[in-house]
Amino acid sequence: MxxxxxxxxxxxxxxxxxxxxxxxxxxxxxxxxxxxxxxxxxxxxxxxxxxxxxxxxxxxxxxxxxxxxxxxxxxxxxxxxxxxxxxxxxxxxxxxxxxxxxxxxxxxxxxxxxxxxxxxxxxxxxxxxxxxxxxxxxxxxxxxxxxxxxxxxxxxxxxxxxxxMITKGTPTYIYSNMADLQQLQQESGVSVDVILLANEMAISLMTEQEVFARIADILEIMEQSVVNGLQKEGILPGGLQVHRRAKSMYEKAQHLTEQGRWGDALFARLNAYALATSEENAAGQMVVTAPTNGAAGVIPATIAYLVNDCHVGRETISRGLLVAAMVGFIIKDNASISGAELGCQAEVGSAAAMAAALFSFCYGEPLDVIASAAEIAMEHHLGMTCDPIKGLVQIPCIERNATGAVKAYNAYLLASGRTTQPLISFDQVVEVMRQTGLDLSAKYKETALGGLATSFGWGNMPGS
Ligand code: SF4
CATH class of the missing domain: 3.30.1330.90 (D-3-phosphoglycerate dehydrogenase; domain 3)
Structure with missing residues (x-):
């Protein structure tokens, strides 16, 4: 449960x-x-x-x-x-x-x-x-x-x-995976965000007003991390000489818009927003686990795009975040959201699945499309390793958040445009992710002992 x-x-x-x-x-x-x-x-x-x-x-x-x-x-x-x-x-x-x-x-x-x-x-x-x-x-x-x-x-x-932990109550609606939730929703006829809000009020012992007030605090930090990251330039701490790129990427997006290259501009904006929060995270600034710090850029990028570029209202975003959280809960309970346990598929893969659900909800899609979008996003992160250079959350992490946000958008498009039933369910892909992560060598699970971390002469020890 x-x-x-x-x-x-x-x-x-x-x-x-x-x-x-x-x-x-x-x-x-x-x-x-x-x-x-x-x-x-x-x-x-x-x-x-x-x-x-x-x-x-x-x-x-x-x-x-x-x-x-x-x-x-x-x-x-x-x-x-x-x-x-x-x-x-x-x-x-x-x-x-x-x-x-x-x-x-x-x-x-x-x-x-x-x-x-x-x-x-x-x-x-x-x-x-x-x-x-x-x-x-x-x-x-x-x-x-x-x-x-x-x-x-x-x-x-x-x-x-x-x-x-906050004091906990018992959820109103009992589910352990997406199949349970889909069945619950069909039987009750209650929309998924209402189910999740009722559960949140029951678990956290808060009123509806209190829940939305605290979600607003979370939203504010996420949005501020994008705003801050888009303004800053320079080199990130840690010694890798990684330059911040969010500001220049955003300027490129604006340039693409002026040229009427709308498709390119869309992806450039998503990239810029994700880079902004991930660079703030790498610099040790305040962010929100979504579901982790390493993957903290994907959902703020989705929110910034929906608010700034699609003019989606904050109440819809707040309810969409409840839906995104549900995807994270299911992954956490049935597999893991930890790169050290299951590799980056569990971190950025989970963030992308949550963001795909958020896009789908905010664009008015029903639960079966939300589940399918989350499945597609996770499916195309399967096997992804966690091999940060020098143990810093910079390479590959920062760009990986940008690609995660873009994949999440594409997963929403693929799911919403489908006219046939998916062959793989969200619950199945979560189990495949878990098994794949167990099979991954420890070298690729946040130990900096393999992959990019040991390429090109990089070592994992401090100061190396
Ligand atoms: S590579 Fe590892 S540290 Fe970096 S975002 Fe992925 S899981 Fe997190």
């Missing part, structure tokens, strides 16, 4: 990675709460220290993604929604910097070398694992293991990190 809230999937936070930045910050915040409670009952004359170990893909590409800075932010008591971006991006700029953590009555000194990147082995069940250890007089007394499972979601072996 799907009981994920819209606001668990779409979360405001800093770039560049939901699994390597947002998830670790939330886990560190959670551990901070745990040890603060623990230390209240301890004698204060003991020496207190912390160690954090990162395993798997978190170790392999953590430096490039700024995981160490995100962990410190969480330990200092920041969450992704309220962390000051400039301070975050300046943490650990000098390797000998030390930070004072105030935990109740206790003060703990924390330095970068308290974080250990275990490149060699991962004894845990998930490729993105963090182990937090509290030591008293250098003896471990408390340990907590978290898994960053994609999209900023974190889990422990016992439960999802409950203190960071």
């Amino acid at each position: 799907i009981n994920t809230s819209f606001f668990e999937l779409f979360k405001i936070g800093p770039g560049p990675s939901s699994s390597h930045t947002v998830g670790p910050m939330r886990a560190a915040f959670e551990f901070r709460q745990t040890i603060t409670n623990y230390l209240q009952n301890c004698s204060s004359d003991k020496h207190i220290s912390l160690r954090i170990a990162l395993y798997g893909a978190l170790a392999a590409t953590g430096h490039g993604h700024g995981t160490h800075r995100a962990l410190l932010a969480g330990l200092l008591g920041y969450l992704p929604t309220n962390v000051p971006i400039t301070a975050l991006n300046n943490f650990f700029t000098a390797t000998d910097e030390s930070y004072c953590l105030l935990l109740g009555e206790q003060k703990i000194t924390f330095v970068e070398s308290d974080i250990y990147f275990d490149y060699g082995h991962n004894p845990y069940r998930h490729p993105n694992t963090m182990k937090f250890v509290l030591l008293q007089d250098y003896v471990p007394v408390l340990e907590q293991v978290f898994y960053s499972v994609g999209g900023g979601f974190i889990e422990t072996d016992k439960h999802e990190a409950a203190t960071l």
Whole structure:
């Protein structure tokens, strides 16, 4: 049964990675709460220290993604929604910097070398694992293991990190996949956005007004990321010398429009909008997981195109986002939205499927077309690897968001123009994506050990 809230999937936070930045910050915040409670009952004359170990893909590409800075932010008591971006991006700029953590009555000194990147082995069940250890007089007394499972979601072996989740109710309409939802819709005659709104109100225990007010906040950050990205130029941080290209792409789109080359201009605009948000994400600015930070550019590009160029109203967009979220929920529950688990097909592929559903809903298509568009978008991302160079969310990630947005539009066109029933259902393609991801070598799952990451002499280690 799907009981994920819209606001668990779409979360405001800093770039560049939901699994390597947002998830670790939330886990560190959670551990901070745990040890603060623990230390209240301890004698204060003991020496207190912390160690954090990162395993798997978190170790392999953590430096490039700024995981160490995100962990410190969480330990200092920041969450992704309220962390000051400039301070975050300046943490650990000098390797000998030390930070004072105030935990109740206790003060703990924390330095970068308290974080250990275990490149060699991962004894845990998930490729993105963090182990937090509290030591008293250098003896471990408390340990907590978290898994960053994609999209900023974190889990422990016992439960999802409950203190960071909103209080949940039971959904009004029960479904686990697209087939269930299609059947529900046929039997009830209720339109899909109304079904999803009822579920969101039931799960998040909010009124309709509250749900739409919070969706408006999410929309605002997405739209602002496009606006900001379209204005900026220069080189992105990280040392790859990647230039921002959104502004020049947008100027090209305007030029194409003036020339009457409408088709080219459409794609140029979608590309420019997606580049804008993805470049903001790569620069560590505020974006929205959609469903992840790496894939954060596809849905804002879709929204910018629908609002700016097609003049679709904000209420339709908000309801369309509920539909896009439903596609993300089904993928998350039945496969994964994590590049470290199933490759980029699970990140940009999922974002494109969600965006195809958004296009279809906003253009007034029924649920069977929405499902078909999502299926087509995912089908043509199958097998896509996650192999970011130097572990930075730049190459291939930024252009990949642009191609994801264009594919999403084309998937909508293919689905809405079809006159026969599709042979492959959305649920089938999600299962194929899951199996394909399991078959992918670990080299292609956010470890920067293969593909583009090791081409042309690039290595994966920090500073290489
Ligand atoms: S290659 Fe895809 S999955 Fe991997 S970090 Fe980039 S956007 Fe995310």
